[in-house]
């Protein structure tokens with residue numbers, strides 16, 4: 450019996466050495482170590498031996514089994530290594546192929562638009578002034594001439610962070626911050642940044658969007674300065690064509706207030722889907738800084754005057770590039786972003 454065991458073990462080891470594939474390795478395993486494998490059978494036959502031979506044979510057979518199991522694992526590892534090497538050398542993976550390039554990114558359409566706006570206003574002497582996105586109720590509303598319970602607060606659907614603290618609904622609170630910092634110097638700044646409104650998200654409205662606020666404070670600043678500034682901006686941003694129109698409007702922090710429209714750049718004023726057949730597109734809310742607001746900023750309204758305006762960023766970009774859904778801006782779809 451022991452001789453037979455040695456013979457089976459020898460045979461198993463030499464046949465394992467020539468196994469070249471995973472498939473054959475499995476056949477080998479079944480033949481020797483499987484449920485009906487030669488070695489398993491031998492172990493099972495221990496019971497047929499005379500009692501005194503059983504322990505020695507059992508021990509030898511178990512050892513042989515363990516030895517073959519180890520040899521099997523070694524061979525399996527070897528085969529796997531060979532496979533990988535073969536693949537790398539000349540098979541399905543060509544290691545000499547250049548890798549897939551990761552190209553440099555580029556500026557987001559919003560950033561590009563903001564920079565165009567900065568450049569235009571920089572030429573007119575406006576500096577960029579940044580203000581926080583989380584504001585107090587007082588700065589977002591109160592100091593802009595909207596005390597608590599003022600009905601004009603309803604013009605802005607607001608996210609409240611906690612009592613007295615809001616996600617700013619517009620960039621206008623930055624006016625107060627800029628005035629308090631610059632007072633008593635004259636001011637010419639633009640205030641770009643994100644604003645938030647508790648809005649139904651749609652193709653035209655996001656709950657997060659950019660605005661650029663403009664503020665000029667000085668002696669003898671007039672409505673004509675405001676109109677001239679907005680006209681120059683529209684002319685340069687949209688490319689020179691079309692007329693500009695000023696409509697009377699209302700904001701609590703400007704007096705008088707206007708809204709500036711340009712002739713629709715898509716239909717040249719004839720009327721289309723984008724301008725809702727009116728021929729005009731709204732580009733900014735604006736007006737002369739309200740005396741109360743000047744005072745809140747530290748300026749004496751009998752000596753100082755100023756104008757302010759607020760314009761969007763995504764909507765002008767949509768017009769310029771023919772984008773029909775504002776949700777695309779922050780949807781992170783690279784197919785959209787790569788077009789700009």
Ligand code: PHE
Pocket residue numbers: 618619620621662700703734735736757758759760
């Ligand atoms: N803050 C106003 C808005 O968000 C726009 C505006 C800014 C109007 C400055 C007048 C002056 O609607």
